[in-house]
Amino acid sequence: MNNKSVSEQDRRRKKAMIVFQVLIYSWIFATFLVQLYLKSISNW
Amino acid sequence: MTAITNSQSGNFGNYDAHQSDSAAAQLRADKWMISGTILMGTAILGLFGLPLFLYGLRLQINAAKAGLSMRPTIVTLIGYLVIIDSALNSMGWTLDLFANHTLVNRVLTTGWGAMFDGGYFWHYNELWLGGAGAPGEKAWEIALIPVLFCARLAAAIGLLQMKRWGQQWLIVTCWMGVIVWTGYNTNMTIFADIRYSGVTFPVWGWWLYDIWYITPFLSLPYLHTVNREIFSE
Numbered sequence: 134m135n136n137k138s139v140s141e142q143d144r145r146r147k148k149a150m151i152v153f154q155v156l157i158y159s160w161i162f163a164t165f166l167v168q169l170y171l172k173s174i175s176n177w
Numbered sequence: 178m179t180a181i182t183n184s185q186s187g188n189f190g191n192y193d194a195h196q197s198d199s200a201a202a203q204l205r206a207d208k209w210m211i212s213g214t215i216l217m218g219t220a221i222l223g224l225f226g227l228p229l230f231l232y233g234l235r236l237q238i239n240a241a242k243a244g245l246s247m248r249p250t251i252v253t254l255i256g257y258l259v260i261i262d263s264a265l266n267s268m269g270w271t272l273d274l275f276a277n278h279t280l281v282n283r284v285l286t287t288g289w290g291a292m293f294d295g296g297y298f299w300h301y302n303e304l305w306l307g308g309a310g311a312p313g314e315k316a317w318e319i320a321l322i323p324v325l326f327c328a329r330l331a332a333a334i335g336l337l338q339m340k341r342w343g344q345q346w347l348i349v350t351c352w353m354g355v356i357v358w359t360g361y362n363t364n365m366t367i368f369a370d371i372r373y374s375g376v377t378f379p380v381w382g383w384w385l386y387d388i389w390y391i392t393p394f395l396s397l398p399y400l401h402t403v404n405r406e407i408f409s410e
Contacts, residue, residue: 150401154394157355161391164362168380171369177379 195246202240203247207337209233214257218264230257248339249407255396256337259347262393263330270318273297277308293382296365296372311371313364317357325353329393341408347400354394 210233216226234253241247269286276282283302286309290298296311304310309318329350335343365372365383373379 147398147402150398154397157359160359161362164366165380165384167366168369168373171366172373172380175370175374177373177375 199240199246202245203237206233206237206240206247209236210253210257214260214264217261218268220265220268248337251399252336252339255347255399256333256343259329259333259336259351259393259396262390263326263333266390267322267326267330270322273308274306274315274318274322277302282308290376292377293386294372295374295376296368298376299371299374312368317361317364321357325350325357329353336408339408341405341410344400344403344405344408348397351394351397351400358391358394 213230332346
């Protein structure tokens with residue numbers, strides 16, 4: 134395996150990790166928004 | 178001439194001196210940072226711990242500027258941050274699990290519940306297992322203290338010692354943190370009526386206080402991309 138293919142693999146791994154993290158942060162942010170929505174319609 | 182003599186007797190002269198000076202400087206800085214971290218890990222004494230930690234950090238940065246071989250600053254910050262995260266979570270949840278009838282816990286925990294998270298106020302000490310009565314909360318406590326936080330604490334200590342197992346286990350436990358955040362937040366959202374009904378600072382208060390616990394898994398990109406050769410077997 135040459136250096137080029139290793140770096141290409143590394144680059145794809147980093148990209149996949151960033152995409153996955155963005156998905157997780159989006160989910161967590163979505164739960165925050167849902168809670169804010171519930172607050173707006175509740176008598177908390 | 179001295180270097181040659183040392184080399185012939187099995188030493189490396191200036192190199193050995195540099196290594197021992199670096200280790201001594203690192204230990205000196207770590208003593209301050211460990212003291213600060215222990216205080217911050219108690220939550221209540223956190224304000225007293227922060228200046229100690231910052232002083233130790235300054236010692237480490239200055240020693241590195243002076244040319245000594247010190248631990249990378251980012252590794253130091255991640256390692257101690259994770260220790261504080263593990264300590265705060267373990268301490269609070271262990272008290273809720275085992276010391277839920279103590280006066281201090283009935284004041285502090287239900288006080289927290291009244292202000293930010295009704296799960297720690299609603300039917301407190303009314304289940305067959307005392308403490309917080311929010312749905313699912315006890316299961317999270319029992320699962321995460323031994324499985325996640327103890328493992329993460331050990332991993333962070335290994336990372337600070339620049340051990341490769343420390344880096345690898347920190348990656349494992351930080352990914353566990355992703356599961357915790359998605360699962361725990363979903364639980365809070367589903368049972369939002371219990372968690373936020375009647376509390377002083379609903380939603381905003383909890384998020385402002387707890388969002389900082391997300392930081393361990395913010396370190397994942399670094400842990401995955403750092404040159405692992407800097408950690409020893």
